[in-house]
Amino acid sequence: MTQSSIKHVLIIGGGPTGLLLAGLLRDQNVPVTVIEKRREMTRTRCVKLLERILSYNTVSDELYLFSESQLEERRKAIKSMKPKLFKIIANWLEITTPLQHIQETLANYYTSADDQIRFSDQYDFSKNLDILDYHPNTIVIDCTGYHSVLRNLILPNNRVDRFIEYVLICTFIYEDRYICNELCKYYKNQNTKKFQIIPAIDDTYTTGERQTHVTCLITIETPLYKQLSKIGRITYDYLKENQNEIYDDLNTFFSNLSTGNLNKIHFDTMEFICIPLQVYRARKFTHTVNNNDLNQHWVLMGDAAMGGPYFQSISMGFESAIYFAYLFKNTNGNTQDMLKLYEEYVDRLWLTLQIRTREIQRNKQILQALCANDTPGILNKIRTY
Secondary structure (H helix, E strand, O other): OEHHHOOEEEEEOOOHHHHHHHHHHHOOOOOEEEEEOOOOOOOOOEEOOOHHHHOOOOOOHHHOOOOHHHHHHHHHHHHOOOHHHHHHHHHOOOOOEEHHHHHHHHHHHHHOOOOOEEEOHHHOOOOOOHHHHHOOOEEEEEOOOOOOOOHHHHOOOOOEEEEEEEEEEEEEEEOOOOOOOHHHHHHHOOOOOOOOOEEOOOOOOEEEOOEEEEEEEEEEOHHHHHHHOOOOOOOHHHHHHHOHHHHHHHHHHHHHHOOOOHHHEEEEEEEEEEEEEEEEEOOOOEEEOOOOOOOEEEEEOHHHOEEOOOOOHHHHHHHHHHHHHHHHHHOOOEHHHHHHHHHHHHHHHHHHHHHHHHHHHHHHHHHHHHHOOOHHHHHHHOOOO
């Protein structure tokens, strides 16, 4: 089946990945429809996108798993982006950015040429898939996130999971610029007794004049996770009254961070969330509907295809979108070739994500053992040869 018989692309889910793909395809004059069940954008998390999204001049350690042809296609895909869109994404590689801002910016980019995002409760595909029957000769991109609507229809039990750890995430605004390397993370945890507070994952960056949005991970055990996950809203005061060990170590960290000047920490901006971190992926990312009258092709993208802990999933979704948009234009009209190349590329993305996740997890555990003066724990994690 050739792409010339494809009349349009239907994107399910108006999140960051779906909106970026919509903008990329629209820039190629591809007819695109974006549907989303929720009109309000209510994302609260902040992210710093990985620099590798727009990297093609040098091959970093994270890209060595790709073939030479894939790296060349990747380079062409990035260079094919419109300068305006390229610049927008490049800005998000520099500083930690509210996810809400990313989504709103991409929505404005897509709708700037009179394109629309269709909002309606009828687009809740978890309850009603019949609407797909009205889209023949269509490529359907599932960008519905972690609770993908098409993943298990492509293949039963089409998801594998690997649990990483349970974490309590603390975010707040710090009234100064704060750039934190691994040495800094070690000294900020001096005198913590049980819980090490790991600020961000790589670095923290300014979000305004002399302000930093700080994201901290606190590893917790299963019983504490079960206890905290039942709390409707975890607050600083709740920890003070009910979780003295976490509260005391947090205060030690805050004091080390601000050199005793706690006024620099905006406690009114402090938020907590307790979640399991896990990495997962779909076994199969694409599917062709076996109905000649329908001629429909399904593609999983973003968190529908795979998710990464440590706030990497948006970056993986963006990489997939940029590559897919390039394939759509440059596979000589052969839909099956396009789907095959996409499968192969996202499979390599998964491998790089897996390697990066293991590296982060091991290094974080080494840092925690260092802070606890646990020499056997450090040696158990080091792989010298």
